[in-house]
Amino acid sequence: MIRTIIMLSLLCVSAANAKTLIHAGNLITAEDKDVLKQQTIVIDEGRIVAIQAGYQSGDASDTVIDLRDSTVMPGxxxxxxxxxxxxxxxxxxxxxxxxxxxxxxxxxxxxxxxxxxxxxxxxxxxxxxxxxxxxxxxxxxxxxxxxxxxxxxxxxxxxxxxxxxxxxxxxxxxxxxxxxxxxxxxxxxxxxxxxxxxxxxxxxxxxxxxxxxxxxxxxxxxxxxxxxxxxxxxxxxxxxxxxxxxxxxxxxxxxxxxxxxxxxxxxxxxxxxxxxxxxxxxxxxxxxxxxxxxxxxxxxxxxxxxxxxxxxxxxxxxxxxxxxxxxxxxxxxxxxxxxxxxxxxxxxxxxxxxxxxxxxxxxxxxxxxxxxxxxxxxxNVSDELGTVSVGKKADIVAVEGDPLSDISLLENVQFVMKDGQVFKQ
Known part of the structure; x- marks a missing residue:
């Protein structure tokens, strides 16, 4: 019984520590006008905790969202x-x-x-x-x-x-x-x-x-x-x-x-x-x-x-x-x-x-x-919203292709995340 309780506790800790990783082919953070290539956005408990170059694999318990063919932006x-x-x-x-x-x-x-x-x-x-x-x-x-x-x-x-x-x-x-x-x-x-x-x-x-x-x-x-x-x-x-x-x-x-x-x-x-x-x-x-x-x-x-x-x-x-x-x-x-x-x-x-x-x-x-x-x-909420930045709420959207070349793509958003929760994918 004690061993069972310990194993369940470890599973709960593992689930609690699980993160969401977004593999972004193009990333517009909106902090400036740059477009970053091949980035990984790490999300934990509804917030962005890291933005890393390349496509990171994370831990086995992490969820990976593949947006390598998309342009990722703030909500x-x-x-x-x-x-x-x-x-x-x-x-x-x-x-x-x-x-x-x-x-x-x-x-x-x-x-x-x-x-x-x-x-x-x-x-x-x-x-x-x-x-x-x-x-x-x-x-x-x-x-x-x-x-x-x-x-x-x-x-x-x-x-x-x-x-x-x-x-x-x-x-x-x-x-x-x-x-x-x-x-x-x-x-x-x-x-x-x-x-x-x-x-x-x-x-x-x-x-x-x-x-x-x-x-x-x-x-x-x-x-x-x-x-x-x-x-x-x-x-x-x-x-x-x-x-x-x-x-x-x-x-x-x-x-x-x-x-x-x-x-x-x-x-x-x-x-x-x-x-x-x-x-x-x-x-x-x-x-x-x-x-x-x-x-x-x-x-x-x-x-x-x-x-x-x-x-x-x-x-x-x-x-x-x-x-x-x-x-x-x-x-x-x-x-x-x-x-x-x-x-x-x-x-x-x-x-x-x-x-x-x-x-x-x-x-x-x-x-x-x-x-x-x-x-x-x-x-007056720039400390929480408006850019894809470490520490801010994970409000993230994405479209396939390059909206800087074809702005009409923003009329058909394919991916929507708010507070780290995916509502459309």
């Missing part, structure tokens, strides 16, 4: 998604009246799994209806659901009638007077309360809609919608709670007010001027372009009835401009973090953004770095 990070919805035409605008919190949560769980299997191991979710991605984040972190690592803003913050006012388009009986708890503020006191409410709700960061938007049922898609004192109150309060601030913005004045207030990122940025670009460089503000969403809404605006009458001209005017804005911003040296606005376009199509970025003049390696190292920097 991709999408800085602008909406996991609990996916635009599907006119019916989308009725869902606010027909869907419950549970419906949104179940949809988010489905789309989260799709996103992970597309190679995106981390996402920044910028806007809920019912804080459903707070619950989903917790469920994924506890292992109950499959999906990417989620950093969520919960409900976005707007002003009355602004882009993220949840009652836009309602009749007077239904619209009521939403306040800070609902993500609608007027004045700096309510702005502070809304940030604190997001903290109470379990949000990781703050998202505000500083200008009009495309898909909201409101006439103007670019007017400024926050006063300076409101923006300053949001940023100051967010910093007290160690939260970053992401800013939906299309119009110039709204962008510039937000940048001067000290926000962390501008999303979309359609009507970005040279002065705005200079401000972003001065303040170190990240730009999250979402070209894919612009392409999607421009295409759908040509279909009669797909968008409401108020939305259609905004989609037709704003959508086609984002790729050109991105081209100017990246050429000028603005910091770029990858983001798609998926949920406007279909979840799982996130990888198409890489192609649009390269089409607009960005080098393929820089596009990959925007979705790895830069995204981690924007999230």
């Amino acid at each position: 991709f990070m999408d800085m602008h998604v909406h996991l609990s919805m996916q635009h599907g035409g006119p019916a989308t605008y009725l869902q606010r009246f027909t869907q419950n919190e549970a419906d949104y949560a179940l949809a988010a769980a489905k789309y989260a799994e799709t996103t992970l299997l597309s190679g995106f191991t981390t996402v920044r979710n910028l806007g809920d209806g019912y804080n459903e991605t707070v619950a989903l984040r917790n469920a994924i972190n506890s292992g109950r659901f499959i999906g990417p690592r989620i950093y969520t803003s919960a409900k976005s913050i707007a002003t009355t009638g602004g882009h993220a006012d949840p009652t836009n388009g309602f009749n007077a009986t239904l619209s009521g007077d939403p306040g800070p708890k609902d993500g609608v503020i007027n004045g700096p006191d309510e702005a502070r309360k809304a940030v604190r409410q997001r903290y109470k709700d379990g949000a990781d960061l703050i998202k505000i809609t500083a200008t009009g938007g495309v898909l909201s049922v409101a006439k103007n898609g670019q007017n400024p919608q926050f006063m300076v004192d409101e923006l300053e109150a949001i940023v100051a309060t967010a910093k007290d709670y160690e939260m970053t601030v992401a800013v939906h913005a299309h119009g110039t004045e709204g962008m510039q007010r937000a940048i001067r207030a000290g926000v962390d990122s501008i999303e979309h940025g359609t009507y970005m001027t040279e002065e705005t670009i200079a401000l972003m460089k001065e303040y170190g503000t990240y730009y999250v372009p979402t070209i894919l969403a612009g392409k999607f809404v421009a295409e759908k605006s040509a279909i009669d009835g797909y968008f409401p009458a108020l939305v259609r001209p905004k989609a037709a005017a704003i959508g086609p401009l984002i790729q050109d804005t991105f081209a100017r911003a990246q050429a000028a040296g603005v910091k770029i973090a990858f983001g798609t606005d998926s949920g406007v376009s279909a979840h799982g199509d996130n990888g198409k953004e890489f192609g649009y970025m390269v089409e607009a003049g960005m080098a393929p390696i820089d596009a990959i770095i925007s979705a790895t190292k830069n995204a981690a920097d924007l999230l």
